[in-house]
Amino acid sequence: xxxxxxxxxxxxxxxxxxxxxxxxxxxxxxxxxxxxxxxxxxxxxxxxxxxxxxxxxxxxxxxxxxxxxxxxxxxxxxxxxxxxxxxxxxxxxxxxxxxxxxxxxxxxxxxxxxxxxxxxxxxxxxxxxxxxxxxxxxxxxxxxxxxxxxxxxxxxxxxxxxxxxxxxxxxxxxxxxxxxxxxxxxxxxxxxxxxxxxxxxxxxxxxxxxxxxxxxxxxxxxxxxxxxxxxxxxxxxxxxxxxxxxxxxxxxxxxxxxxxxxxxxxxxxxxxxxxxxxxxxxxxxxxxxxxxxxxxxxxxxxxxxxxxxxxxxxxxxxxxxxxxxxxxxxxxxxxxxxxxxxxxxxxxxxxxxxxxxxxxx
Amino acid sequence: xxxxxxxxxxxxxxxxxxxxxxxxxxxxxxxxxxxxxxxxxxxxxxxxxxxxxxxxxxxxxxxxxxxxxxxxxxxxxxxxxxxxxxxxxxxxxxxxxxxxxxxxxxxxxxxxxxxxxxxxxxxxxxxxxxxxxxxxxxxxxxxxxxxxxxxxxxxxxxxxxxxxxxxxxxxxxxxxxxxxxxxxxxxxxxxxxxxxxxxxxxxxxxxxxxxxxxxxxxxxxxxxxxxxxxxxxxxxxxxxxxxxxxxxxxxxxxxxxxxxxxxxxxxxxxxxxxxxxxxxxxxxxxxxxxxxxxxxxxxxxxxxxxxxx
Numbered sequence: 001x002x003x004x005x006x007x008x009x010x011x012x013x014x015x016x017x018x019x020x021x022x023x024x025x026x027x028x029x030x031x032x033x034x035x036x037x038x039x040x041x042x043x044x045x046x047x048x049x050x051x052x053x054x055x056x057x058x059x060x061x062x063x064x065x066x067x068x069x070x071x072x073x074x075x076x077x078x079x080x081x082x083x084x085x086x087x088x089x090x091x092x093x094x095x096x097x098x099x100x101x102x103x104x105x106x107x108x109x110x111x112x113x114x115x116x117x118x119x120x121x122x123x124x125x126x127x128x129x130x131x132x133x134x135x136x137x138x139x140x141x142x143x144x145x146x147x148x149x150x151x152x153x154x155x156x157x158x159x160x161x162x163x164x165x166x167x168x169x170x171x172x173x174x175x176x177x178x179x180x181x182x183x184x185x186x187x188x189x190x191x192x193x194x195x196x197x198x199x200x201x202x203x204x205x206x207x208x209x210x211x212x213x214x215x216x217x218x219x220x221x222x223x224x225x226x227x228x229x230x231x232x233x234x235x236x237x238x239x240x241x242x243x244x245x246x247x248x249x250x251x252x253x254x255x256x257x258x259x260x261x262x263x264x265x266x267x268x269x270x271x272x273x274x275x276x277x278x279x280x281x282x283x284x285x286x287x288x289x290x291x292x293x294x295x296x297x298x299x300x301x302x303x304x305x306x307x308x309x310x311x312x313x314x315x316x317x318x319x320x321x322x323x324x325x326x327x328x329x330x331x332x333x334x335x336x337x338x339x340x341x342x343x344x345x346x347x348x349x350x351x352x353x354x355x356x357x358x359x360x361x
Numbered sequence: 362x363x364x365x366x367x368x369x370x371x372x373x374x375x376x377x378x379x380x381x382x383x384x385x386x387x388x389x390x391x392x393x394x395x396x397x398x399x400x401x402x403x404x405x406x407x408x409x410x411x412x413x414x415x416x417x418x419x420x421x422x423x424x425x426x427x428x429x430x431x432x433x434x435x436x437x438x439x440x441x442x443x444x445x446x447x448x449x450x451x452x453x454x455x456x457x458x459x460x461x462x463x464x465x466x467x468x469x470x471x472x473x474x475x476x477x478x479x480x481x482x483x484x485x486x487x488x489x490x491x492x493x494x495x496x497x498x499x500x501x502x503x504x505x506x507x508x509x510x511x512x513x514x515x516x517x518x519x520x521x522x523x524x525x526x527x528x529x530x531x532x533x534x535x536x537x538x539x540x541x542x543x544x545x546x547x548x549x550x551x552x553x554x555x556x557x558x559x560x561x562x563x564x565x566x567x568x569x570x571x572x573x574x575x576x577x578x579x580x581x582x583x584x585x586x587x588x589x590x591x592x593x594x595x596x597x598x599x600x601x602x603x604x605x606x607x608x609x610x611x612x613x614x615x616x617x618x619x620x621x622x623x624x625x626x627x628x629x630x631x632x633x634x635x636x637x638x639x640x641x642x643x644x645x646x647x648x649x650x651x652x653x654x655x656x657x658x659x660x661x662x663x664x665x666x667x668x669x670x
Contacts, residue, residue: 048470096450096454144643148643148646148647152646152647152650152651153650153651154643154646154647154650155596155646155650157397157450157592158589158592158593158596158642158646159643159646161586161589162586162589162590162593162639162642162643163639163643164586165585165586165636165639166636166639166640169632169633169635169636170632172632173630173632177630177632291458291461294454294458295458298451298454298455331465331466331469331470333462333465333466333469334462334466336458336461336462336465336466337459337462337463337466339458339462340455340458340459340462341459343455343458344455344456344459347441347445347447347451347452347455348441348445348447350447351445351447
């Protein structure tokens with residue numbers, strides 16, 4: 001079973017399409033999708049008896065009104081971007097990494113474990129150790145799925161998803177049996193040592209320094225996927241596996257490596273959540289980052305360049321959502337619907353844009 | 362009733378959501394459309410099934426509407442992948458998100474925040490006279506709610522339809538070689554549409570089964586990966602009803618074993634028991650993907666004008 005891959009908008013277009021045709025293909029779908037999604041959701045919100053304009057105003061302004069809101073948005077941006085990249089890198093080879101949640105959780109568990117066991121080490125030693133532990137755990141977790149995929153041809157959608165459910169119990173075991181903190185209220189580990197916590201930049205309130213690391217990782221991903229031989233092999237193996245294979249690219253190996261790198265990013269996200277946000281690993285820390293990461297990756301059409309941008313937009317929506325529920329009363333679940341609608345309308349308007357562009361060109 | 366009969370009865374009940382969701386997956390898959398939205402559609406079916414039963418007091422209406430909303434999502438998948446030829450996995454994921462969001466939203470709108478858990482009556486047992494008198498088997502097989510019988514009969518009916526009728530052969534040919542099917546006048550798009558729609562309805566019922574039989578209430582984690590396991594099960598069952606039923610028995614046994622071991626207080630951490638179904642599935646898939654065959658055109662969209670497909 002070979003999965004067709006998302007193609008970037010221009011990949012299928014004629015070599016030199018006219019400017020209006022290019023604009024139609026590139027911009028129109030996004031504009032259409034955003035407008036339609038918010039209109040449809042607005043109608044639903046109005047039908048529920050709330051004021052959609054007030055709801056949207058709250059969603060869009062919360063992130064910018066206060067330093068706290070903006071900090072929260074940036075803090076959310078970190079795991080969202082990392083998980084979205086962890087999804088899009090294997091997607092470039094036509095593989096679906098639906099295991100970001102599990103990779104994040106085992107990464108967080110390993111990071112917290114190191115941070116608790118070696119709590120007395122100084123920051124310069126402990127912090128890198130914690131982050132490396134998280135990344136390695138993510139690598140191992142995705143590595144299981146990658147191994148099953150490469151060696152036994154087990155569908156990676158299934159293996160990565162099933163490992164998510166295993167990871168819940170891994171975290172639960174660590175949080176209730178090994179390093180439990182009974183005072184925490186939920187299943188949670190004890191706090192990591194001070195040396196394991198990321199410093200805060202900017203502020204107050206300020207963002208944890210993991211933001212810089214996430215930015216660096218994002219830049220590296222963009223450069224590697226677009227400007228290096230490895231990135232070329234990745235895209236070639238996804239766009240046309242047969243041609244790539246004939247030209248000496250070992251497609252299956254590329255896919256396995258891509259999935260493992262995706263896991264590393266998930267593990268990194270988990271480590272950063274521990275040492276930057278919670279100071280511990282706890283139940284429910286994965287929030288709905290997995291769904292959002294996939295939505296971001298798909299809205300960005302798998303482009304590493306657009307993932308951070310889309311992730312920022314989604315982070316704004318997410319931060320605005322809870323404030324909307326508090327002040328306007330619209331349930332937060334509405335925002336997940338808006339995000340799903342954006343994606344669905346983007347897919348639909350792609351079809352329309354392709355047909356229009358064909359006519360214009 | 363001895364211990365074994367009770368365990369067997371529990372296992373048969375636990376088979377049903379797997380069986381229904383897998384048969385739904387299989388139906389669309391045999392026509393070539395691979396759905397990955399089970400987990401979301403089941404959650405939506407659970408939410409709708411519960412809310413309607415709660416609001417109207419009619420469990421039957423709850424099940425019917427859960428099937429209807431599942432059918433809508435199945436139809437959307439079929440339509441987007443035939444008329445629009447959008448990528449099946451991407452559309453499936455998008456529908457998964459939409460269904461997940463909708464399930465939570467509906468519950469929040471209707472129930473809101475409550476101090477006590479809203480409950481509905483679970484489905485009553487329909488004991489089949491005479492047959493239920495058979496020792497052990499009677500309790501295990503013939504003392505169940507109506508959905509259990511429905512799932513069992515459906516598996517048999519689907520097997521007969523797919524492998525013993527011409528219409529079933531035509532259906533399968535769409536998933537194997539749509540070009541050949543098309544050249545023989547079999548309506549490829551229409552076949553894909555009705556199979557995904559019917560498949561979605563089955564996933565909706567599978568979801569509604571959980572609150573209406575197991576818990577009596579809806580929670581966000583109620584599906585707990587059963588939708589994804591159903592996909593694994595469909596592969597494991599080689600996209601055939603009889604093997605899927607056998608696989609569902611395996612999955613259900615895993616569920617019941619994990620549950621029983623926890624209750625009996627064996628000195629194993631509960632976490633280890635809870636991962637049993639998932640780990641067992643991973644191990645089984647290693648073998649399943651080797652011998653199980655898959656519809657040739659699964660996951661790919663048919664384009665009559667394509668030169669390569």
